[in-house]
Amino acid sequence: xxxxxxxxxxxxxxxxxxxxxxxxxxxxxxxxxxxxxxxxxxxxxxxxxxxxxxxxxxxxxxxxxxxxxxxxxxxxxxxxxxxxxxxxxxxxxxxxxxxxxxxxxxxxxxxxxxxxxxxxxxxxxxxxxxxxxxxxxxxxxxxxxxxxxxxxxxxxxxxxxxxxxxxxxxxxxxxxxxxxxxxxxxxxxxxxxxxxxxxxxxxxxxxxxxxxxxxxxxxxxxxxxxxxxxxxxxxxxxxxxxxxxxxxxxxxxxxx
Amino acid sequence: xxxxxxxxxxxxxxxxxxxxxxxxxxxxxxxxxxxxxxxxxxxxxxxxxxxxxxxxxxxxxxxxxxxxxxxxxxxxxxxxxxxxxxxxxxxxxxxxxxxxxxxxxxxxxxxxxxxxxxxxxxxxxxxxxxxxxxxxxxxxxxxxxxxxxxxxxxxxxxxxxxxxxxxxxxxxxxxxxxxxxxxxxxxxxxxxxxxxxxxxxxxxxxxxxxxxxxxxxxxxxxxxxxxxxxxxxxxxxxxxxxxxxxxxxxxxxxxxxxxxxxxxxxxxxxxxxxxxxxxxxxxxxxxxxxxxxxxxxxxxxxxxxxxxxxxxxxxxxxxxxxxxxxxxxxxxxxxxxxxxxxxxxxxxxxxxxxxxxxxxxxxxxxxxxxxxxxxxxxxxxxxxxxxxxxxxxxxx
Numbered sequence: 001x002x003x004x005x006x007x008x009x010x011x012x013x014x015x016x017x018x019x020x021x022x023x024x025x026x027x028x029x030x031x032x033x034x035x036x037x038x039x040x041x042x043x044x045x046x047x048x049x050x051x052x053x054x055x056x057x058x059x060x061x062x063x064x065x066x067x068x069x070x071x072x073x074x075x076x077x078x079x080x081x082x083x084x085x086x087x088x089x090x091x092x093x094x095x096x097x098x099x100x101x102x103x104x105x106x107x108x109x110x111x112x113x114x115x116x117x118x119x120x121x122x123x124x125x126x127x128x129x130x131x132x133x134x135x136x137x138x139x140x141x142x143x144x145x146x147x148x149x150x151x152x153x154x155x156x157x158x159x160x161x162x163x164x165x166x167x168x169x170x171x172x173x174x175x176x177x178x179x180x181x182x183x184x185x186x187x188x189x190x191x192x193x194x195x196x197x198x199x200x201x202x203x204x205x206x207x208x209x210x211x212x213x214x215x216x217x218x219x220x221x222x223x224x225x226x227x228x229x230x231x232x233x234x235x236x237x238x239x240x241x242x243x244x245x246x247x248x249x250x251x252x253x254x255x256x
Numbered sequence: 257x258x259x260x261x262x263x264x265x266x267x268x269x270x271x272x273x274x275x276x277x278x279x280x281x282x283x284x285x286x287x288x289x290x291x292x293x294x295x296x297x298x299x300x301x302x303x304x305x306x307x308x309x310x311x312x313x314x315x316x317x318x319x320x321x322x323x324x325x326x327x328x329x330x331x332x333x334x335x336x337x338x339x340x341x342x343x344x345x346x347x348x349x350x351x352x353x354x355x356x357x358x359x360x361x362x363x364x365x366x367x368x369x370x371x372x373x374x375x376x377x378x379x380x381x382x383x384x385x386x387x388x389x390x391x392x393x394x395x396x397x398x399x400x401x402x403x404x405x406x407x408x409x410x411x412x413x414x415x416x417x418x419x420x421x422x423x424x425x426x427x428x429x430x431x432x433x434x435x436x437x438x439x440x441x442x443x444x445x446x447x448x449x450x451x452x453x454x455x456x457x458x459x460x461x462x463x464x465x466x467x468x469x470x471x472x473x474x475x476x477x478x479x480x481x482x483x484x485x486x487x488x489x490x491x492x493x494x495x496x497x498x499x500x501x502x503x504x505x506x507x508x509x510x511x512x513x514x515x516x517x518x519x520x521x522x523x524x525x526x527x528x529x530x531x532x533x534x535x536x537x538x539x540x541x542x543x544x545x546x547x548x549x550x551x552x553x554x555x556x557x558x559x560x561x562x563x564x565x566x567x568x569x570x571x572x573x574x575x576x577x578x579x580x581x582x583x584x585x586x587x588x589x590x591x592x593x594x595x596x597x598x599x600x601x602x603x604x605x606x607x608x609x610x611x612x613x614x615x616x617x618x619x620x621x622x623x624x625x626x627x628x629x630x631x632x633x634x635x636x637x638x639x640x641x642x643x644x645x646x647x648x649x650x651x652x
Contacts, residue, residue, distance in 0.1 A: 051481045052481070053477065053480055053481060053646070054646050055646060058347075073483045073485075076481055076483040077483045078483060079481070081478070081481040083474075083477040083478050083481065084477075085474030085475075085477055086474060087473040087474025087475035087476075087477075087478065088475065089267075089271060089471070089473070089475060090473070091271050091274040091275055091603075092267070092270070092271065092274075096267075096270070100263065101478075101482060102265045103259065103260075103263040104263065104483060104484050105259060105482070105483065106259075132274075145478065148478060149478075224567040
C-alpha cells in the first residue's frame with residue numbers, strides 16, 4: 001500500500017512554483033489508482049517523490065510501512081518503478097538487463113534466473129529476450145523497462161504514463177499487464193493524461209491540477225460528484241476551468 | 257555494498273566490450289599512439305641524418321672568384337656551389353633557398369695574398385621547413401669554419417709557428433651513456449606526456465558513457481530507483497572506468513616498448529630500447545594518476561546532458577593535463593621537491609626520471625602517489641556532493 005501524506009514540492013528562488021502542493025491520498029493493495037492530470041500538473045514530480053528520487057519539502061510517503069524520508073532504501077525495495085523515460089541499455093539483452101537489476105535486490109543464482117524467466121513469460125518477451133535491445137520498438141523497450149521494474153516481484157508498482165507514445169496493440173498489452181498486476185494483489189499507481197485509460201483501468205482516480213488534488217474517488221463516484229455521464233466532462237468540472245486553462249490541456253483545448 | 261559495486265562494474269565492462277566504437281577508442285588508439293611515439297623520435301633523427309647526408313646545392317654569385325681550395329673544402333662537406341644569376345638576396349629572403357654566397361671580385365687572390373677578402377653570406381633558416389634551413393645552415397657554418405681553420409693553419413705554418421698554440425688544452429672526450437640511457441634520454445620527453453594523455457584519454461569514452469551517456473539513454477532514473485546508494489553507483493562506475501583506463505595505459509607503454517625493440521639499429525643509432533622494468537614501473541606509477549583523472553572526467557560528465565556536451569566539457573581537461581605533463585618535461589622538479597605531490601606534474605616527473613634511468617629523488621614516487629591519492633579522495637567527496645539525485649534529474 002502507498003500512502004501519500006501532505007506531500008509538497010516547490011521550486012523557484014522564492015518557492016513560487018508549487019509543483020506539488022499539499023496532496024494526500026491512499027493507493028490500496030489489489031487496486032489500480034490513477035493519477036490523472038494535464039501535462040505539468042505535478043504527476044511526475046509526485047511519482048519521483050514516492051520513489052525517493054526527489055526529496056519532499058513537506059509531508060511524506062509511506063510504502064508498506066517504510067517512510068520515504070527515513071528509509072528510502074526500504075521504500076525502493078518495496079517498489080517497482082517504471083520511469084517516464086523508456087531508456088534501455090542497447091548493447092544488453094532484456095535478460096541481461098533483468099539480471100543486472102535483479103542483483104540490486106539481492107537476487108542471485110537459480111532464484112534470479114527463474115524470476116527472470118517468469119517476467120519474460122508474463123510480458124510475452126520470448127522472441128526478444130536474448131536479443132540486444134538496440135533497435136527495439138517503443139513497445140518492446142517499454143516491456144524491458146517494465147520487466148526491470150518487476151524483476152524483484154515488488155508488491156507496489158508505480159508507472160509514469162506507461163502507454164504514452166505506444167501503438168494500439170502495445171497499449172492493449174500494457175493495459176492487460178496493469179490489470180494482471182492488480183489481479184496478483186499488487187498496489188498499482190500510474191499517471192496518465194488519457195481519460196479513457198483512467199476510466200477503463202482505475203479503481204480510484206486522483207485528479208491533479210496545478211499540484212493539488214482536485215478530486216479523489218472511483219470513476220463512477222467522480223462522475224456522480226460532477227453530475228456528468230463521462231469522465232472527461234467530470235474531469236473538466238472537478239479540475240476547474242481556471243486551473244485547466246492555465247495548463248497545457250487548456251491550451252490544447254483552446255487551440256482546437 | 258560490495259555486491260552492488262561489483263554488479264555495476266560487471267555490467268559496465270560487458271557494455272564497453274560489446275561497443276566496437278568504444279573498444280576501438282580504448283584499445284587500438286592507445287596501441288597505435290604508443291607505437292607512433294616510439295617510432296617518431298628515431299624517425300626524426302633518421303630524417304635529420306638523411307638530410308645531413310644529402311648533397312647541399314648552394315646558389316653562388318661570383319663563383320669564378322671562389323678559388324679551387326674553397327670549392328674543394330665545401331665539396332668535402334657535401335656542398336655543391338652552383339652559379340646563380342639574378343637577385344640572390346631576394347631569392348633567399350623569399351625562402352626559395354636557405355642560403356646563398358656572393359664572392360666579391362678578387363676573393364681568392366686576396367686570400368692568397370693575405371689581404372681583406374669578403375664573402376657575403378645570406379641565409380634564411382625558415383626555408384625548407386623543419387628539416388631544411390636549420391640543417392643546411394649548420395653544414396654551411398661547419399664548412400666555412402673548416403675553410404677558415406685551414407687558412408689559419410696554412411698561414412701559421414708559413415710563419416713557422418707551432419700549431420699547438422691553436423689547441424691550448426687537450427680534450428679527451430668520451431660519451432659514457434649506455435645504450436639504455438640514450439634510449440631513456442630520447443624517451444624522457446615523449447613518454448611522460450604520452451602517459452599523462454593516455455591516463456585521461458584512455459578512460460574518457462567510458463567515463464562519458466556511464467554518466468552523460470546514461471542520462472542521454474534515459475536509463476539513469478531507473479538505476480537511481482534501485483536500492484543502491486549514490487556512493488555504490490559512483491564507485492561501481494568509477495571501478496569500471498578505471499579498469500578500462502588501465503588497459504590503454506599498459507597497451508600504450510608496451511606498444512612503445514615493443515616498437516622500440518623492433519626498430520632497426522640504423523634508426524636508433526644503437527640507442528636500443530628501454531628496459532621492460534622501466535615500462536612496468538611507469539605503468540604502476542601512472543595508475544593513481546589514471547584514477548584521479550577518472551574521478552575528474554566522471555564528475556564533469558555527470559553534470560552534462562549529452563555525450564557531445566560531455567566531450568566539449570572535457571576537452572580543456574585533456575589540454576590541461578597535456579600542458580602540465582609538458583611542464584614536467586621542460587622544468588622537472590629539483591631534488592626531493594614537494595612539487596611531486598602535484599597530481600599530473602609529479603607523476604610525469606617521476607615517469608621522466610624513471611625513463612632516464614638515473615637516481616630518482618628520495619620520496620619522489622611516494623609523493624606522487626600520495627598527491628594523487630589525496631586528489632582522488634577530494635575528488636570523490638566533491639563528486640558525491642554533486643552526485644545528488646534531484647540535481648541530476650533536473651539538469652536534464
